[in-house]
Amino acid sequence: MKCTDRKKKPFKVGVLSVVKHDYLPRAIAAHPRFSLSFVSDDISRPEWTHERNQKFADEFQIPYIKDIAAAIKDNQIDAVAVSPEAERHCELAIIAAEAGLHIVVDKPLSTNTHKCDKLIDAVNENGVSCLIWNRNYLPALIQANQKVSSGEIGKLLSLHCDFYFSKDAGPPIGSRKPNDPPIEWLDRQLEAHSDGSDGGVGTEAMGELEVEGIYPLAYIQMLTGGAKVNRVFARTKSHFHQAHFDNNVDDLATVTLEIEGGITGSLSIGRIGAASHPDIGEIKLHIIGTEGSVVISEARPEVSIHYRDQPMAEFKNQRIADQNNYLLAENFARSIDGTEKPILDCIEARDICATVSAAIESSKEGKPVNVDNRKK
Amino acid sequence: MTRLAFQLSSYQEEFLIAASWIDEIKVVSIDENPDAIVTDNTDIKSNEKSVLLFGSLPIEGKSLITPALPKRFSPEVIALRESLDAGNLGELGLLRMHLWNQKKSDRVQEMVHAIDLALWFFGANPEYIHGAASAEKEVKCSLIHLGFKCGGMALLDFTNSLPTGDNYESLSLIGSKGAAYSDDHRNRNLFFSGGAPGAKCPDIRMNFIGPMLKDFTQKIQTGADLESNSKSYNTAFNIFSEVRQKYYFK
Numbered sequence: 001m002k003c004t005d006r007k008k009k010p011f012k013v014g015v016l017s018v019v020k021h022d023y024l025p026r027a028i029a030a031h032p033r034f035s036l037s038f039v040s041d042d043i044s045r046p047e048w049t050h051e052r053n054q055k056f057a058d059e060f061q062i063p064y065i066k067d068i069a070a071a072i073k074d075n076q077i078d079a080v081a082v083s084p085e086a087e088r089h090c091e092l093a094i095i096a097a098e099a100g101l102h103i104v105v106d107k108p109l110s111t112n113t114h115k116c117d118k119l120i121d122a123v124n125e126n127g128v129s130c131l132i133w134n135r136n137y138l139p140a141l142i143q144a145n146q147k148v149s150s151g152e153i154g155k156l157l158s159l160h161c162d163f164y165f166s167k168d169a170g171p172p173i174g175s176r177k178p179n180d181p182p183i184e185w186l187d188r189q190l191e192a193h194s195d196g197s198d199g200g201v202g203t204e205a206m207g208e209l210e211v212e213g214i215y216p217l218a219y220i221q222m223l224t225g226g227a228k229v230n231r232v233f234a235r236t237k238s239h240f241h242q243a244h245f246d247n248n249v250d251d252l253a254t255v256t257l258e259i260e261g262g263i264t265g266s267l268s269i270g271r272i273g274a275a276s277h278p279d280i281g282e283i284k285l286h287i288i289g290t291e292g293s294v295v296i297s298e299a300r301p302e303v304s305i306h307y308r309d310q311p312m313a314e315f316k317n318q319r320i321a322d323q324n325n326y327l328l329a330e331n332f333a334r335s336i337d338g339t340e341k342p343i344l345d346c347i348e349a350r351d352i353c354a355t356v357s358a359a360i361e362s363s364k365e366g367k368p369v370n371v372d373n374r375k376k
Numbered sequence: 377m378t379r380l381a382f383q384l385s386s387y388q389e390e391f392l393i394a395a396s397w398i399d400e401i402k403v404v405s406i407d408e409n410p411d412a413i414v415t416d417n418t419d420i421k422s423n424e425k426s427v428l429l430f431g432s433l434p435i436e437g438k439s440l441i442t443p444a445l446p447k448r449f450s451p452e453v454i455a456l457r458e459s460l461d462a463g464n465l466g467e468l469g470l471l472r473m474h475l476w477n478q479k480k481s482d483r484v485q486e487m488v489h490a491i492d493l494a495l496w497f498f499g500a501n502p503e504y505i506h507g508a509a510s511a512e513k514e515v516k517c518s519l520i521h522l523g524f525k526c527g528g529m530a531l532l533d534f535t536n537s538l539p540t541g542d543n544y545e546s547l548s549l550i551g552s553k554g555a556a557y558s559d560d561h562r563n564r565n566l567f568f569s570g571g572a573p574g575a576k577c578p579d580i581r582m583n584f585i586g587p588m589l590k591d592f593t594q595k596i597q598t599g600a601d602l603e604s605n606s607k608s609y610n611t612a613f614n615i616f617s618e619v620r621q622k623y624y625f626k
Binding site for chain 2: 155
């Protein structure tokens, strides 16, 4: 760990939409090297987005400007925190990059590699930094990375991630009556905001692989030292939730990964329902090297707390010493300083997007699919 | 009462102890005209007796030889199966298994039995079969990926990379209504004797023997279809062979 350089003047940050979870702009606001200047979004956005943006702006006592171009032009800012609907992440990040602003953007970057490529070009042309939100600084991930990068387990041969979020997503599959209309994706996501399970908020329906797959794939990306996934084979299914079934997106998926350097990997991922785990979910890494192997539980360290009249929905095991958000913000500050690379940059996130797209295609076709990685 | 003879080159003692705990079994020697034989010797002369073959590759055409499917009878699998059968987990969507063994382990047997377990839990043969492998020096890592007609999937990770000592197993069932997790990670206790502590599971490795013998003797007593094990084993073995051939398992 390194000290935060408190002598440097804080970077001024504009928040470009905060309609999903607000953990990202909150993390930036909580870090001493950043200060929030405004929240902005386009006036043409639907009313519910304005309500959420205004609420966040009010809490932080900063203006809400319903014109992104004007907000950027009229305020001297260094960077933006981008947290709109999932399908707009790339679009707003591109606007910022073209304005010469550093970017921290929520995950997933996009479901479309062409949009990612446009962002990468804008980032390169304008010499700005771009960090995509991830969980690579969780204590267990830091431990796993130290074990692998130190060479202690020898050459990496195989790694596997089990990534199950025990979140609900509306009514269970099979609950829709014959004459009921299919569930509208956006309606369901708006409803899910209250319990924070609206990771795929927007009009574009996204499956679990598209919304959350970036987390485990970013683990694999980090632990392999940036090795590319060359080919995938996948199975996907709408198994739990009516909203996923009605919108033809997965909530359960398995992916075989063939990775550069002769590494094999796999991912099993699902939004398995709140009843299926006492906490946020079973999340594990299994890593095999030529000289040793590692089993890591992403949740550790944690404490267990049980008491009479405990609310059913309260996690019985609580994660502790989780500094992921602070360390991501620190990494963003250092990447703006030019002293550190973003722990997950837009090129890496773009190739993760390509891996996810290939997995979805593989599942539809029932055969392995090559990953369309960005050409070097 | 079923009169069983045991002729095993390893674990004979453990089998005899387990048999002694089961009322329906009387242990006899191979010369005492047993009702059936439990062995790991594929060349055994069965004299028309049923044979439960443990830990060896069955020979085709010997119809009275029933391959043992020990993984179906391990305590964790029994608990998971009961929960699934009771409907607590809903429809099975995913079976995930990590199976790590030592360099000298019988990889083929381990993988075939794990595939059998996946097929047994789903109650179906897979529509899609895929695999991947990586290897260096003596360390081999293999992955088998199955897709079932119901949309369910199984992902099985194997390695023989562990040094001498314990194996590691993890089995998860993800169903539409619930999930069940069994893994050696969760079940380890710590032992301190200087330096980093050792982490060990209570030793229940051989606890499958009792339920497996009980199942075998019940089948003999009721005249149940002993060939179903052979069919299951052969199906799993054929899937393993297909994956090995297609995906370059070494």
